[in-house]
Amino acid sequence: MVATAxxxxxxxTTEAEDPHEHLMLDPKPRGEMNGMVMEAMHTTxxxxxxxxxLLGLIVLTCLLISWGYLISEGLGVAGVxxxxxxxxxxxxxxxxxxxxxxxxxxSALLRVMKAEFRRPFxxxxxxxxxFGLIQAALSIFMHMGRVWVSYWMFPYPNARGLWPNYHSxxxxxxxxxNTYLMASxxxxxxxxxxxxxxxxxxxxxxxxxxxxxxxLGFRGTEGEWTHLRTAMNIFAWGxxxxxxxxxxxVAWDFAVxxxxxxxxxxxxxxxxxxxxxxxxxxxxxVIVTIRATMKNMKYFIRPEHLDAIGKLMxxxxxxxxxxxxxxxxVQWYGGDKFTQMLLxxxxxxxxxxxxxxxxxxxxxxxxxxxxxxxxRRNPGMLFTIGLLINVGMWFERYIIIPVSLTINRMPFTWxxxxxxxxILLSIGTLAFFVxxxxxxxxxxxxxxxxxxxxxxxxxxxxxxxxxRVKTVSDIE
Amino acid sequence: xxxxxxxxxxxxxxxxxxEAMDRMREHGVSDEEMNVISGIxxxxxxxxxxxVWSNVPRLALGGAIAGCLFGIFLxxxxxxxxxLNVGGxxxxxxxxxxxxxxxxxxxxxxxxxxxxxxxxxTFPSYRPKEYISEISDGKIAILYSIPEEKENELKEILxxxxxxxxxxxxxxxx
Numbered sequence: 317m318v319a320t321a322x323x324x325x326x327x328x329t330t331e332a333e334d335p336h337e338h339l340m341l342d343p344k345p346r347g348e349m350n351g352m353v354m355e356a357m358h359t360t361x362x363x364x365x366x367x368x369x370l371l372g373l374i375v376l377t378c379l380l381i382s383w384g385y386l387i388s389e390g391l392g393v394a395g396v397x398x399x400x401x402x403x404x405x406x407x408x409x410x411x412x413x414x415x416x417x418x419x420x421x422x423s424a425l426l427r428v429m430k431a432e433f434r435r436p437f438x439x440x441x442x443x444x445x446x447f448g449l450i451q452a453a454l455s456i457f458m459h460m461g462r463v464w465v466s467y468w469m470f471p472y473p474n475a476r477g478l479w480p481n482y483h484s485x486x487x488x489x490x491x492x493x494n495t496y497l498m499a500s501x502x503x504x505x506x507x508x509x510x511x512x513x514x515x516x517x518x519x520x521x522x523x524x525x526x527x528x529x530x531x532l533g534f535r536g537t538e539g540e541w542t543h544l545r546t547a548m549n550i551f552a553w554g555x556x557x558x559x560x561x562x563x564x565x566v567a568w569d570f571a572v573x574x575x576x577x578x579x580x581x582x583x584x585x586x587x588x589x590x591x592x593x594x595x596x597x598x599x600x601x602v603i604v605t606i607r608a609t610m611k612n613m614k615y616f617i618r619p620e621h622l623d624a625i626g627k628l629m630x631x632x633x634x635x636x637x638x639x640x641x642x643x644x645x646v647q648w649y650g651g652d653k654f655t656q657m658l659l660x661x662x663x664x665x666x667x668x669x670x671x672x673x674x675x676x677x678x679x680x681x682x683x684x685x686x687x688x689x690x691x692r693r694n695p696g697m698l699f700t701i702g703l704l705i706n707v708g709m710w711f712e713r714y715i716i717i718p719v720s721l722t723i724n725r726m727p728f729t730w731x732x733x734x735x736x737x738x739i740l741l742s743i744g745t746l747a748f749f750v751x752x753x754x755x756x757x758x759x760x761x762x763x764x765x766x767x768x769x770x771x772x773x774x775x776x777x778x779x780x781x782x783x784r785v786k787t788v789s790d791i792e
Numbered sequence: 793x794x795x796x797x798x799x800x801x802x803x804x805x806x807x808x809x810x811e812a813m814d815r816m817r818e819h820g821v822s823d824e825e826m827n828v829i830s831g832i833x834x835x836x837x838x839x840x841x842x843x844v845w846s847n848v849p850r851l852a853l854g855g856a857i858a859g860c861l862f863g864i865f866l867x868x869x870x871x872x873x874x875x876l877n878v879g880g881x882x883x884x885x886x887x888x889x890x891x892x893x894x895x896x897x898x899x900x901x902x903x904x905x906x907x908x909x910x911x912x913x914t915f916p917s918y919r920p921k922e923y924i925s926e927i928s929d930g931k932i933a934i935l936y937s938i939p940e941e942k943e944n945e946l947k948e949i950l951x952x953x954x955x956x957x958x959x960x961x962x963x964x965x966x
Contacts, residue, residue, distance in 0.1 A: 543908070
């Protein structure tokens with residue numbers, strides 16, 4: 317058999333990467349990029365209004381009217397009852413807080429790590445944080461039932477002369493979620509100021525007034541940039557531990573109770589990783605949607621970004637699988653009678669399909685698909701995998717909360733939770749999230765143009781041997 | 793004594809802008825009389841300019857301390873002001889106090905950082921300012937104040953270095 321070697325020249329051309337594939341190496345003039353982002357904001361087809369109208373209708377019926385009914389009739393119209401006093405409202409709370417983690421992770425952690433692929437979609441992720449937290453807060457208020465006494469949560473002496481009890485994890489939750497909501501909103505706003513100023517310079521009419529007010533008089537002087545950059549560095553470092561604390565504290569709501577399935581020392585990190593799992597998958601869904609539906613976004617969001625997010629999804633999926641098994645192993649090995657019953661109920665009970673679905677969506681599907689570069693770079697595939705991961709993570713929270721509450725140490729109370737009005741309200745919160753995101757996409761520059769330009773200024777190509785390789789200069 | 797005039801020179805690239813500032817210094821324009829306005833942040837090392845003082849880190853530290861003190865007040869102060877004795881247990885417990893202190897410290901840190909940007913940059917400020925919208929399209933502007941008699945000399949130097957336009961800086965509504 318005669319071996320034939322590939323011609324040297326051809327080998328080089330097939331191995332060489334196309335520099336224009338990378339956003340950082342394919343710069344456009346800043347004015348052109350500004351124009352593209354503004355055009356994306358202003359171009360609205362009839363489909364947008366149809367979808368927005370439908371979502372508005374869903375929000376009106378499933379969120380506002382249903383919630384009004386819940387408030388007027390009381391929590392009796394919901395499915396929560398003994399032994400599952402915590403139902404879908406808290407499943408949604410945990411889920412939405414999880415979604416909110418992605419914004420901080422993508423923006424702050426990748427900023428600190430100087431991961432360049434973050435640049436075009438940090439804002440899309442940060443918006444998810446703020447909007448996700450709004451849904452989480454709404455879900456908590458729904459769970460409270462009597463929302464008109466929600467001010468009792470504040471550190472304010474109530475009619476009985478007592479202060480809220482900070483020995484309760486619910487009190488910690490209040491502080492952590494509020495801290496995170498305020499911090500993430502501020503963190504969203506700071507890097508937005510230069511882009512609002514850009515939008516101000518290119519707008520007329522009511523939009524001009526809107527952007528003028530929000531851009532606060534920003535011009536881009538040395539002092540303004542210095543203060544902004546300093547603040548963003550402090551935020552990037554400061555908000556990361558806050559992000560970790562929020563979901564850890566949410567996990568402690570469960571883990572500090574001596575209930576079967578809940579009393580676990582790894583619940584804190586397990587919840588944090590679960591939050592990142594669903595949050596990063598949601599970022600993938602959002603950027604694929606933005607890329608497909610908004611004008612000019614194919615320039616900013618490229619297969620390289622989908623590839624990077626896909627890799628993150630795979631890594632986080634592996635970590636989630638590790639924590640899940642760790643938690644399962646210790647609970648199973650402990651040999652507690654009721655915990656054994658609960659674990660068996662998870663797998664073989666009426667909600668067993670959900671338990672297996674969780675493992676298939678969160679572990680099997682990412683493991684079997686995301687190792688493949690072609691799949692990671694395929695928008696449709698990445699969106700589908702992201703959707704399945706989110707369904708899987710919602711299942712996980714459902715199993716942890718109402719399904720696990722079914723089996724306790726008092727068998728005479730065992731009863732499977734069946735949601736009622738919660739289903740409508742869940743659909744309502746999801747529709748509300750999508751609706752406010754859609755509205756924001758028409759008012760807020762979704763791509764941080766100045767950050768993209770900064771990255772493009774820092775990147776270049778250098779000849780090493782016969783290849784031209786990417787180089788990054790530290791100009792930040 | 794001659795009158796001082798303020799100009800805005802516009803460059804399309806950073807290198808000629810930096811060189812222009814060097815030449816302006818050589819012609820007696822001090823750093824205090826210049827300011828760079830740009831669409832992306834350039835560090836003082838890139839611009840060759842003195843470091844801009846920022847109070848943001850100090851305000852952040854102050855906010856963190858204030859937040860921590862408020863956390864102590866919540867965790868320790870109010871439990872002593874309104875004691876609730878349960879089964880002979882201590883009024884203040886360690887772990888929940890740590891959670892409270894952490895959250896309040898971080899809230900103080902981040903909120904004061906945010907406020908610090910407003911204070912240091914004097915935001916919001918809707919007064920007319922020297923600015924042109926080409927800056928947000930990537931141009932780099934040097935805003936400088938000089939005595940009237942140096943106007944032509946510097947104009948010539950900056951034009952030679954590639955300034956796209958040099959015009960008296962007009963305050964306009966942003």
